[in-house]
Amino acid sequence: xxxxxxxxxxxxxxxxxxxxxxxxxxxxxxxxxxxxxxxxxxxxxxxxxxxxxxxxxxxxxxxxxxxxxxxxxxxxxxxxxxxxxxxxxxxxxxxxxxxxxxxxxxxxxxxxxxxxxxxxxxxxxxxxxxxxxxxxxxxxxxxxxxxxxxxxxxxxxxxxxxxxxxxxxxxxxxxxxxxxxxxxxxxxxxxxxxxxxxxxxxxxxxxxxxxxxxxxxxxxxxxxxxxxxxxxxxxxxxxxxxxxxxxxxxxxxxxxxxxxxxxxxxxxxxxxxxxxxxxxxxxxxxxxxxxxxxxxxxxxxxxxxxxxxxxxxxxxxxx
Amino acid sequence: xxxxxxxxxxxxxxxxxxxxxxxxxxxxxxxxxxxxxxxxxxxxxxxxxxxxxxxxxxxxxxxxxxxxxxxxxxxxxxxxxxxxxxxxxxxxxxxxxxxxxxxxxxxxxxxxxxxxxxxxxxxxxxxxxxxxxxxxxxxxxxxxxxxxxxxxxxxxxxxxxxxxxxxxxxxxxxxxxxxxxxxxxxxxxxxxxxxxxxxxxxxxxxxxxxxxxxxxxxxxxxxxxxxxxxxxxxxxxxxxxxxxxxxxxxxxxxxxxxxxxxx
Numbered sequence: 001x002x003x004x005x006x007x008x009x010x011x012x013x014x015x016x017x018x019x020x021x022x023x024x025x026x027x028x029x030x031x032x033x034x035x036x037x038x039x040x041x042x043x044x045x046x047x048x049x050x051x052x053x054x055x056x057x058x059x060x061x062x063x064x065x066x067x068x069x070x071x072x073x074x075x076x077x078x079x080x081x082x083x084x085x086x087x088x089x090x091x092x093x094x095x096x097x098x099x100x101x102x103x104x105x106x107x108x109x110x111x112x113x114x115x116x117x118x119x120x121x122x123x124x125x126x127x128x129x130x131x132x133x134x135x136x137x138x139x140x141x142x143x144x145x146x147x148x149x150x151x152x153x154x155x156x157x158x159x160x161x162x163x164x165x166x167x168x169x170x171x172x173x174x175x176x177x178x179x180x181x182x183x184x185x186x187x188x189x190x191x192x193x194x195x196x197x198x199x200x201x202x203x204x205x206x207x208x209x210x211x212x213x214x215x216x217x218x219x220x221x222x223x224x225x226x227x228x229x230x231x232x233x234x235x236x237x238x239x240x241x242x243x244x245x246x247x248x249x250x251x252x253x254x255x256x257x258x259x260x261x262x263x264x265x266x267x268x269x270x271x272x273x274x275x276x277x278x279x280x281x282x283x284x285x286x287x288x289x290x291x292x293x294x295x296x297x298x299x300x301x302x303x304x305x306x307x308x309x310x311x312x313x314x315x316x317x318x319x
Numbered sequence: 320x321x322x323x324x325x326x327x328x329x330x331x332x333x334x335x336x337x338x339x340x341x342x343x344x345x346x347x348x349x350x351x352x353x354x355x356x357x358x359x360x361x362x363x364x365x366x367x368x369x370x371x372x373x374x375x376x377x378x379x380x381x382x383x384x385x386x387x388x389x390x391x392x393x394x395x396x397x398x399x400x401x402x403x404x405x406x407x408x409x410x411x412x413x414x415x416x417x418x419x420x421x422x423x424x425x426x427x428x429x430x431x432x433x434x435x436x437x438x439x440x441x442x443x444x445x446x447x448x449x450x451x452x453x454x455x456x457x458x459x460x461x462x463x464x465x466x467x468x469x470x471x472x473x474x475x476x477x478x479x480x481x482x483x484x485x486x487x488x489x490x491x492x493x494x495x496x497x498x499x500x501x502x503x504x505x506x507x508x509x510x511x512x513x514x515x516x517x518x519x520x521x522x523x524x525x526x527x528x529x530x531x532x533x534x535x536x537x538x539x540x541x542x543x544x545x546x547x548x549x550x551x552x553x554x555x556x557x558x559x560x561x562x563x564x565x566x567x568x569x570x571x572x573x574x575x576x577x578x579x580x581x582x
Contacts (some may be wrong), residue, residue: 129464168492182451187446187447187448194431197429198426198428200410204410205440206414208412209411210410217418
């Protein structure tokens with residue numbers, strides 16, 4: 001029985017992956033970039049699902065991890081010449097890891113809303129530092145840099161095109177998904193879910209809950225940082241706006257819309273949200289306050305679809 | 320229930336009095352403000368004994384369990400378990416030392432299956448930090464889980480959601496979770512609370528069967544259960560030990576009759 005539904009799962013996985021691989025060959029230029037961007041935001045949302053959906057900790061500070069990944073990549077691309085994609089990824093991940101260790105150490109002592117507020121405050125602290133430290137971070141204007149080449153060190157190097165960038169992002173997001181899926185199914189992942197279900201009981205059967213939470217926050221922060229690196233590579237700039245808490249809020253909304261505790265749900269949620277925003281501004285023009293109808297749609301979804309778009313498939317997706 | 324009733328599970332703890340006690344408290348005290356929930360309790364349990372703790376409501380039974388399992392930090396005194404001082408350790412550390420507990424109010428993972436509930440406890444000793452293997456891939460954990468499910472008679476319900484079990488089954492699942500951590504000492508907080516007569520009977524047989532290779536502390540209000548299961552009984556009253564002895568001695572103790580059994 002389990003074998004059978006595993007088979008349908010992998011067939012579904014391959015179909016979606018194939019569609020995403022073919023997409024840039026058939027879509028017009030704008031939508032190609034748009035799809036790549038959805039994948040990047042989806043990776044950010046997916047990383048926070050580790051905390052929201054699997055561990056039961058709502059983080060409102062994911063913009064800090066995302067932003068630090070972005071600025072880490074920016075530092076590498078500006079300081080190292082010629083700009084190297086892998087060094088940018090390395091810098092971004094190290095920056096995100098340091099910040100997430102710092103945030104995790106202090107915030108995991110708190111639970112529920114207190115955890116959420118603490119992560120929010122930390123992300124705002126990083127925002128203020130980045131916004132005001134103009135000599136290093138470029139302040140309000142951020143940093144602009146050139147895009148590195150797509151390279152396999154020592155073998156191959158070529159400038160990114162829209163297609164190859166899309167495939168590169170797709171490869172990173174798919175690999176991240178497979179890694180995170182495996183982690184959530186591992187004994188460690190089961191402990192996180194046990195913490196979500198019943199924290200005192202998890203402690204009582206012998207788990208040092210705080211340590212698991214710290215590792216969960218770090219893991220989540222690392223993949224959020226990776227999303228930040230990808231965004232930097234795609235858009236060739238880093239700006240303080242991406243460390244601002246609105247990004248964290250959107251991350252939570254992607255999760256809720258798509259279905260928490262599914263990993264792919266948040267990607268779908270990000271796609272749904274960004275598509276809606278794009279459609280609304282196309283229908284009514286750029287000046288249209290799209291957040292108002294978006295807010296109504298969000299409220300309606302909370303009421304009529306509280307599990308999110310993929311919530312119904314939660315158990316199946318996690319098998 | 321597949322458990323066989325054995326005619327005599329009472330291990331003659333008294334006869335091996337020379338062995339060091341597995342659990343010992345010295346002057347254990349817990350105060351909530353001015354109220355002493357436990358005052359200077361000196362308590363010893365021998366290895367493989369089944370010890371019942373009885374007493375009226377508010378006597379300090381649950382407080383005592385909370386101290387032993389690290390939920391509460393005692394105000395004073397010492398707890399020595401299996402040669403180690405465990406006073407004030409957090410509950411996860413105490414669990415790793417070998418004390419497991421079932422709760423008075425059912426405390427399980429309701430949205431997980433019975434199997435998952437037990438397996439998460441079984442993997443707490445080994446492979447807990449593994450991030451790269453599937454959680455069901457470990458034969459040692461699966462065997463431990465199976466045997467814990469078997470001993471509480473829930474093997475046939477392994478794939479049901481814990482929330483869908485009957486109250487009695489959930490109570491037994493509690494014991495299964497505790498057993499899966501392979502404890503040396505099992506603390507049962509009113510294991511038959513809210514159960515029907517038939518369920519109570521089954522749970523008693525279950526406790527008897529697991530008592531063969533385990534030290535058990537049991538808080539219980541049902542005197543019939545206590546008298547049948549326990550090797551020795553400790554009576555708590557207002558946070559102090561009022562009496563201690565075999566079930567026969569306790570039933571004849573005038574002080575105990577006065578404060579507890581008579582009513």
